[in-house]
Amino acid sequence: MYGITTCGCDPKIMKYVPKKKQNTIEAAWKDSDGYWITLKQGFNAGRMDVGACHTIHEDTIAELRYQIAGIEIDRYPE
Numbered sequence: 878m879y880g881i882t883t884c885g886c887d888p889k890i891m892k893y894v895p896k897k898k899q900n901t902i903e904a905a906w907k908d909s910d911g912y913w914i915t916l917k918q919g920f921n922a923g924r925m926d927v928g929a930c931h932t933i934h935e936d937t938i939a940e941l942r943y944q945i946a947g948i949e950i951d952r953y954p955e
Contacts (some may be wrong), residue, residue: 885903885904885905885906886902886904886905886906887905887906887907889907890905890906890907890912890914890941891905893938893941893942893945894945895945898945898946898948900917901916901917901920901948902914902915902916902917903915903916903917910934911934911935911936911937912933912934912935912936912937912938912941913932913933913934914932914933914934914941914944914945915931915932915933916931916932916933916948918931918951919950919951920948920949920950920951921948921949921950921951921952922944922947922948923947923948923949924943924944924946924947925944925947933945
C-alpha cells in the first residue's frame with residue numbers, strides 16, 4: 878500500500894509521534910472517519926474516554942497528539 882511503512886504506520890502521521898513513543902505503535906492511518914492508531918501489546922491509551930484501551934481514534938491531529946502523549950505501559954495486561 879502506498880504511503881504505509883512496513884509496520885503499517887503512515888509516515889504522515891508518524892512525524893507527529895515523539896521518538897520515545899514510536900516503538901509503542903503497531904499501526905497508524907487516516908481514513909474518512911479520522912485518524913487511527915493501534916498500540917502494540919503491553920501499551921494502552923490512558924487518556925481515551927473509555928479508559929485504558931489499545932486503539933486511538935480522533936478527528937484532528939491536535940486531538941491525536943494529545944492522546945499520543947497519554948500512551949503508557951499497560952498496567953493490566955490481558
